[in-house]
Amino acid sequence: MKYFNYIMIVLGAIVAIYAKTGTEQNQYILIGGIVLLMVGIYRISKTIPSKNEDEDLNNDEN
Known part of the structure; x- marks a missing residue:
């Protein structure tokens, strides 16, 4: 599943x-590529x- 996120980012960038x-320029394809990129990120x-x-956990222990 981890690699799926990276594939989405690369695919989104390539499409954009x-x-x-x-x-x-086809704006719908550009928007689709940007959406794939942003969802992956x-x-x-x-x-x-x-x-x-981490800071909150350390403060609660003290």
Whole structure:
């Protein structure tokens, strides 16, 4: 499942770049690529623990 997030990011970036390079830009494809990119980044960022959680746990113990 972890690799799925990275695939979404890469695929979204490729689609967004592809939509941007054409002479006749298709905005729907560009938006779709950006959405894939952002969803992939969001899903990865959910797995990163917060720095504040560690500080809160240490303060509660004291």
